[in-house]
Amino acid sequence: MQVLDIFGQLINITLVFSTALIFTALGGLFSERSGVINIGLEGLMVSGAFAAAVVTDYAIQAGMQGAAPWMGLMAAAIYGLLFSLLHAVSTITFRADQTVVGVVINIFSLGMAIYLTRSLYHGSGQTPTLQYVFSKFNIPVLSDIPFFGRAVFSAYPTTYIVIAIAAISYYLLFRTPFGLRLRAVGEHPSSADTVGISVTKYRYIGVMISGVFAGLGGATITLTTTSNFAHNTISGQGFIAIAAVIFGKWNPLGVVGAAVFFGFSQALRNFAQLFEFSKQIPTEFFYMLPYVLTLLVLVTGVGRGSAPSALGQPYDPARR
Amino acid sequence: MGKIIKTFNSSSLLVPFVSILLGLLTGAVFMLAGGYNPIAAYGSLINRIFSSPYNMGETIRAITPLIFTGIAVAFAFRTGLFNIGVEGQFMMGMTGATLVGVLADLPWFIHAPLAVITGAVFGGVWAAIAGYLKAARGVNEVISAIMLNWIALFLSNFLIVRFVVVEGQQKSKPIRESAMVKMDWLVQALDSARMHWGTVVALVCVVIFYLILWRTKLGYELRAVGLSPEAAHYAGMNVKRTMVKSMFISGLFAGLGGVFEMLGVFGYQTVMAATWGYGFDGIAVALLGGNTPVGVFLGAVLFGGLNYGSAGMSFGADVPPEVVRIVIGAIIFFVASHGIVKWMLKPFLMKRANNRKEAA
Numbered sequence: 001m002q003v004l005d006i007f008g009q010l011i012n013i014t015l016v017f018s019t020a021l022i023f024t025a026l027g028g029l030f031s032e033r034s035g036v037i038n039i040g041l042e043g044l045m046v047s048g049a050f051a052a053a054v055v056t057d058y059a060i061q062a063g064m065q066g067a068a069p070w071m072g073l074m075a076a077a078i079y080g081l082l083f084s085l086l087h088a089v090s091t092i093t094f095r096a097d098q099t100v101v102g103v104v105i106n107i108f109s110l111g112m113a114i115y116l117t118r119s120l121y122h123g124s125g126q127t128p129t130l131q132y133v134f135s136k137f138n139i140p141v142l143s144d145i146p147f148f149g150r151a152v153f154s155a156y157p158t159t160y161i162v163i164a165i166a167a168i169s170y171y172l173l174f175r176t177p178f179g180l181r182l183r184a185v186g187e188h189p190s191s192a193d194t195v196g197i198s199v200t201k202y203r204y205i206g207v208m209i210s211g212v213f214a215g216l217g218g219a220t221i222t223l224t225t226t227s228n229f230a231h232n233t234i235s236g237q238g239f240i241a242i243a244a245v246i247f248g249k250w251n252p253l254g255v256v257g258a259a260v261f262f263g264f265s266q267a268l269r270n271f272a273q274l275f276e277f278s279k280q281i282p283t284e285f286f287y288m289l290p291y292v293l294t295l296l297v298l299v300t301g302v303g304r305g306s307a308p309s310a311l312g313q314p315y316d317p318a319r320r
Numbered sequence: 321m322g323k324i325i326k327t328f329n330s331s332s333l334l335v336p337f338v339s340i341l342l343g344l345l346t347g348a349v350f351m352l353a354g355g356y357n358p359i360a361a362y363g364s365l366i367n368r369i370f371s372s373p374y375n376m377g378e379t380i381r382a383i384t385p386l387i388f389t390g391i392a393v394a395f396a397f398r399t400g401l402f403n404i405g406v407e408g409q410f411m412m413g414m415t416g417a418t419l420v421g422v423l424a425d426l427p428w429f430i431h432a433p434l435a436v437i438t439g440a441v442f443g444g445v446w447a448a449i450a451g452y453l454k455a456a457r458g459v460n461e462v463i464s465a466i467m468l469n470w471i472a473l474f475l476s477n478f479l480i481v482r483f484v485v486v487e488g489q490q491k492s493k494p495i496r497e498s499a500m501v502k503m504d505w506l507v508q509a510l511d512s513a514r515m516h517w518g519t520v521v522a523l524v525c526v527v528i529f530y531l532i533l534w535r536t537k538l539g540y541e542l543r544a545v546g547l548s549p550e551a552a553h554y555a556g557m558n559v560k561r562t563m564v565k566s567m568f569i570s571g572l573f574a575g576l577g578g579v580f581e582m583l584g585v586f587g588y589q590t591v592m593a594a595t596w597g598y599g600f601d602g603i604a605v606a607l608l609g610g611n612t613p614v615g616v617f618l619g620a621v622l623f624g625g626l627n628y629g630s631a632g633m634s635f636g637a638d639v640p641p642e643v644v645r646i647v648i649g650a651i652i653f654f655v656a657s658h659g660i661v662k663w664m665l666k667p668f669l670m671k672r673a674n675n676r677k678e679a680a
Contacts, residue, residue, distance in 0.1 A: 039404075039466070086653070094659030099402055099462050103603050104653045111645025112350075118640035119354040235594045239466055246463060284478040291467040298459045298467075312460075 008151035010264075010271050015152070018263030019159045020045070020220040024241035025259045026162075026169050027213025029252060032245055033173065034206025035186035035310040039102025040087055041214050042238025043109035044080045048218025050113035051079035053127040053229035054120060056222075060132055068132050069223045073158070073216065080215020081208055083109055088207040092200055095314035106238075114231055126230035133223045134158060158220045165213070170252040182206055186308035189315040199315045214238065243294040249306040262290040335658045336608055336615075338665065340622070343651030347643050356639045364636020365629035365644075375628075377506070377513025381585060383624030385410070387522040388577030389602025390620045391529045392570045394611040396447075398533055399566035400546035405450050405465025406574040407599025408472030409443035411592070413578030415476040416442030418589040421495030421582065422484040428498040435499040436521075436579050443575015444568045446472060451567025455560035461567070469595060477591045490591040501583045516584025518576070523617075525573055530613040532569070542566050574599065601627075604652045623648055 024041050031038040038044075056072030064071065087105055090096040117127060134156045143153040173179035184192040185202040193199050218234055226233050240262050247262075248254030269286035272279065348358035369379045389406045396403035403409075417439035424431060450468055453459040484492040506515040533539035544552040545562045553559045577598060582589055605623055609615025630644035654661050 037462070039462070090653065090657035090660065094657040094663070096657035096659065099404060100603065100607060100656040101653070103404070103600055104649050104656060107600060107604070107645055108649030108653065111642050111649055115350065115354070115640045115642040115646060118642065123634075123640070232593060236470060239470060242463070243467060282478050282482070284474040284481075288471050288474040291470045295453075295464060295467045295471070298464055299453060299457055301457060 004147050006271065006274065008147050010267055011151040012154065013267040013270065014260065014264045015155050015159050016224060016263075017266045018260045019156065019162050019224070020217040020237055021241055021244060021259035021263050022162045022166060022256055023158075023217030023220060024214045024238060025244040025248070025255045026166060026252065027210035027217070028241050028245045029169070029248075029250060029255050030173075030182070030213070031206045031210035032250060032311055033186045033308055034182050034203045035189060035308055035313065035315070036087075036091060036203055036207050037098045037102065037312045038084075038087065038207065038210050038214075039099055039242070040083075040105025040109075040238075041102075041210065041241050042234060042236070043102075043106035044083055044211055044214035045218035045221070045234045045238045045241075046106075046113050047083045047109045048076035048080045048215030049222045049226075049233045050109075050117065050127075050218070050229045051215065052076040052219030052222040053130065054117070056130050056132070057127055060130065065132055069130075069134050072223060073219050076215040076219030076222075077212045078215070080211040080213075080218070082211070084207050084211020084214075087211070088204050091314065092203045092207070095316060098312055098314070110231070113229070117229065127228045130223075130227045133227050156220075156224045158216075158224060161216075162220075166252060166256045173252060183308070185315075186310055189310050189313075190317075193315075193317060199317075203315070214241070217241070240290050243290050246307075247290075247294050247297055250308065251306070265289040334665075335661055336610065336655060338661050339608070339651050339654035339658075342654045342661070343647045346650035347647035350643060350646055351639055354639075357637055361633045361637040361639040361643070364632045365626070367636060368632025369625055369629045371632075372511065373509070374511040374513045377510035377515050379625055379628045380519055381514050381516075382628040383620050384516075384519045384522050384584075385577040385581055385598045386601055386605050386620035386624045387526065387617060388518075388573050388580075389598050390605030390609060390616040391525055391613070392447075392573035392577070393599075393602045393606035394609065394616050395529060395533070395573060396566055396570040397606060397611045398546050399542045399563060400549065401451070401454070401563060401566060401570075402462050403447060403450070403465060403567065403570050403574075404462050404603065405447060405468050405599070406570070406577075406602045407595045407597070408465070408469035409446045409571040409574035410578040410599050411469075411472045411476045411595065412446040413439040413443040413575030414582050414589055415439075415479055415578075416575065417499075417579040417582045418492055418495060419479065419483060421499035422493050424499070425496065426498060431496065431498040432501055432583065435495075435583055436501070436576070439579030439582070440572045440575040443573075443578065444571040447571025447574065448564055448568040451564040454567075455563045469599070473592060473595055476589075480589055480591055484589075485591075492589045494588050495582060499583055500587060501580065514585045516580055518580025518584045521576065521580065525576065526613050526617050529573070529616075538565070574602070577602075601648070604648060607652055607655050 024045055028038055028041050052072035055075035056068045059068035059071040083105060087101055090101050091098045121127060136154050137157055139153040143149040181197045182202050184197060185199050189199045221233060222229055244258040244262055245255055248258035265286055269283050272281060351358040351361055368375055389410060392406045393403055417435045420435040420438045450461045450465045453464050454461045480492050486493055501517040503515045503517060533543060541557050541562050544557060545559050549559050601623055605616055605619040609619035626644045626648060630641035633639040634641050
């Protein structure tokens, strides 16, 4: 029974860790499917985490109590959107190198977040601990199922939101004209252009969605795990999300699966210390796992052919 | 009109200079918005750098790793490869140097060079992995290098904890004196600013960077592959091998950067929670410097100076020093999207051209 309990907790913590990864990876998916590599996901998450912490804090001071985290979540989406516009304008309109701009977004948003934090909180490098954050929500009846109920049906609201968003994303990408056009722009922009699809418009939408989702992903970490924002609140999750997009072969279901799996490997390291046999494994190996696996997938070429063909190439109508 | 097109050429000096100005301006706008005085802030930044021999020495110390990472990125760029993995190669260099520096017990004239070379090779091999995957398996070097960066971080931590850690602490044992490369006389002359031979090696590397690329057959091939892999292949060059070579050399430079942070500055390695950022700043340096030797050197001086001087802003003008990261980010943003700079300058330059026409 005790083993079952631990296993249940493991699943539950996996869900907590995965939520932010799924958000961000789905964002990266939309951007990459439209043909724009977004290395700046890490920075966009930082922005989201920062905005969520600050706005939630101000909303609490304004007496909003339990509604405050929701304000923070919305602010994170908007702030992430603004930063992604920076990416979109320079890479799509001005055809700048996508990787470079991604690196810029990472440098810029971390600098900005800490600068603003220090300005707003009188020199302190982190925001105060929030009194109200999201609390776990038990789905009635279902959460009473022994073992399984506690593990799966008692989660933060963000987890439920992300599951809904994942389903909607799949539907959008593969069952609507919008999705077909977005994918066409990422596969063969000049053909898409020929049949009257605006490459610029769909790439803007792809990048903007990545900004909103990555912002929500960052906010998730602030509002469910850390309860404040500091320079190390986001450390590598954005890059794990990029790995998840590749590991999931640019398919929403695969991406969600990969994100959950990487979340599981993060959760696992907390539990590895509980058992004699797994104590021997250095924790560094758990940290490394997502990156090593993604590298292996790339090397073995399993994912070859699934990457959008025009990924990383600015579209210049004058040169088709 | 011909003149305007010439001015707009991306190789011209206009874009970097305007970008630096716009970057500083962006920083100023943010400072004004935050209720700070930007002139006082920039003043105290410059003041900090030149205020004492110690600070001037430490500024040089801060510039040195950026020269290494800058030429590392620029070297790969010249072969058409984006080495975003300098960050990881830098860490592997640190780790290689620390392992040899702590574990080996040798006379200094063997120990120090061995530690330096080991670190450099660690970095080179780490980069060559990404180069090999690109050449042999067609894996995008950007993606594989990002993965390798994080693997390098955790692998370094593992190696430090496993082999050279001080029991109960999150750092390595001190590197033996025989492996250290401090310039003791200069350290004393500059009130114990941490001066080391790495700075000299960095300058030598800038020259080597130039010599390899523009004065050797290898360099000719590297640049040919960078300009057009197809044409290079048609001319009978081994494109794949050239890519691996280019990444290896790039990684050597990156590794050396890490080596001298350990052997010259700190003397021990900590277990890291995140990467140091010198690699990403190296991308900034290389871009600003247009991947040329002199440009990279000047770029490193600028960003190293900004980074080190930023601490002065919080003392002198009470401005959060992170505003400098906004400035650096903005400069690179404008260099990268030089289309925006040209678009902003267009009305201004057109007017000037028209004025000239009227005058003539």
